[in-house]
Amino acid sequence: MAKRRKLPAPPMPSALQAPPPRPGEGNGATPIDHAAEAGKTVVDWVDERTSLSGAARWMMFRKVPKGTNWFYTLGSATMFAFLSQAVTGVFLAMYYRPDPSGGAYESIRHVTNEVFLGQFVRGMHKWGSSVMVILVFLHMGRTFFFGAYKYPRELNWVIGVVLLILTMTMSFTGYLLPFDQRAYWATIVGVNINGTGPLIGPYLSDFLRGGGEFGATTLSRFYAIHMLLVPGLLAALIGAHLYLVAKLGTTAPPWIKAEKNPELRKVDA
Amino acid sequence: MSDKHSQHKSRYTVDRQIPGAFEGETVTRRRFMTIGSQAAGGVAAASFLLPALGFAIGPIFKEQPHTWESVGPTDMFPDNNYIPTVITLTPGIGEAGKATVYVRKRNPLLDTDKADLHTQFIAITSRCAHLGCPVRWVDAAERFICPCHGGVYDLLGRRVGGPPVRPLDRFYTRVVDGLVQIGPRFSVNSELERFSPRDPGEPIDGIGQYMYPSRPSERK
Secondary structure, three states, rough: OOOOOOOOOOOOOOOOOOOOOOOOOOOOHHHHHHHHHHHHHHHHHHHHOOOOOHHHHHHHHOOOOOOHHHHHHHHHHHHHHHHHHHHHHHHOOOOOOOOOOHHHHHHHHHHOOOOOHHHHHHHHHHHHHHHHHHHHHHHHHHHHHHHOOOOOHHHHHHHHHHHHHHHHHHHHHHHOOOOOOHHHHHHHHHHHHHHHHOOHHHHHHHHHHHHOOOOOOOOHHHHHHHHHHHHHHHHHHHHHHHHHHHOOOOOOOOOOOOOOOOOHHOOOO | OOOOOOOOOOOOOOOOOOOOOOOOOOHHHHHHHHHHHHHHHHHHHHHHHHHHHHHHHHHHHHHOOOOOEEEEEEHOOOOEEEEEEEEOOOOOOOOOEEEEEEEEEEEOOOOOOEEEEEEEHEEEOOOOOOOOOEEEEOOOOOOOOOOOOEEEEEEEOOOOEEOOOOOOOOEEEEEEEEEEOOOOOOEEOOOOOOOOOOOOOOOOOOOHHHHHHHHHHHHO
C-alpha cells in the first residue's frame, strides 16, 4: 500500500496538537484495518467450527467449460426470481387475511391502495410470478437444446421437472388469494380441470377444495399450500438441484468441439 | 462349526462365531438395536404424519347434511320458462358460498325424465358441466349459455353445443307449505337419468360413470 503524501501540519499551539504516539500504539492501522481484522476473526471463528469455507469454495470456484455464455445464467435468474417471490411473499403475508367472506379481498385492496409501497411490493410478487414461470421455461429450453439433460445429469432434469410442477402449483394456488371475481372463477375452472383426470381426478379436486363445493376452508387451504407446503419443497429441491450442478459441473455448448491438439487435451495431474 | 462354503447357515449367532453371542441368540444385539431404533423412528414419524394426512384429506369423506332452502311460492314459477333464484351452497362465506339456480314447474309435455315427488319443480344449476363457470338462461334463445368456453344447453339442460360433457346438473325439489324448496344436487346423463353428483368436466355416459367415481359420502 502506497504511503499517502501528507502536507506538513500548520503550526499549532502545543495544547491543540495531537499527542505523540505512545509506545505500543500507532502501528499505522486505521479503523478500516481494524474492522477488516475483526471480520476475518469472526469468519475464522465460524470456519474453524464448521469448515464452511471449503463448501463455499467447492460451490463457487468451479471449472466451467469453454463456450459458457449468457444462456447459462437462466438458472440463476430463475433462482433470484424465486428469492424475490419468497421475500415479497413474506411481507405480503403480514397484511393478508385468508377470509373468504370479504376479508381477503379487503386486505388485498388495503395493501394495494393504502399501505406504503404496498402496490409496488404486491406488483413485484404478481409480475414476478410470471417472470419466474417464463424464466423456468427458458432455462428448461436451454437445458434441452444444449443437450445438458444427458448422462450423468438425468436426475437433475427430473428434479427440474418437479420444480416446474411446483412452480405451476404456486401460480395456481396464488391466483385465488386476491379473491376477486377473476380469482374465484379461475380457481373454479382450474380445480375442475384437475377433476377431469380419470379415476383420481374427482378425489384430487375434492382434496384441493376440501370438500365437494367451494367451501369455507378452500381459501385457507390454498393459502397454506401456497405459502407453507410448496415453498418448503421448492427451496429444498432448489438446494438439491444446485448441489448436483456443482457436483457434476456444467456442459459445454454443443457447438464447442473437443480439442484436436493432444498437448491441449492433457489433463493436469 | 459350519462349512464356510455351505449355503445353509445356522440361525444362532454363537454358531456364526459372533463375539459375545449368547447360547440360543438368533439376532445380534447390534442388529436388534438397529431395527429397534429405526422402528421407533418410523413410529414417531407416523404418529404425526398419519393424523396430519387424515386431517388434510378428511373433508373429502365427510358427509354433508342435506339442507332444503325455500326459494318462493309455487305460483311464482311457470312451466315454460326459468326463474333465477339464489341459494346458499356453503353457509358462512358470504357471496362466495351462493349460487344461482334456475327453477320452473314441471311440464309433462316437455319433461320426459322420471317424475316423482322431488321433481315436481325442475331446478337446474347455473354451474356449467364443462368446467364450472356460471351459465345464464337466455330467454330469447331458450338456451343456457356459458360465457367461458361457449357451452350451450337447451331448455331441459341438455348440451346442444360447445365443450360440455353432459347436461346441466339438477337439484331435488319439494313443496312445503306452498313454498318450493331446493335440496341436494344430482347429475344427469344425456338421457336425463339420475346419477350421484359429479364435478363438472366428468362425463357419466357409458364408461364415464366408472372413470369418474362419485364421492363416497354422497353415493346412494
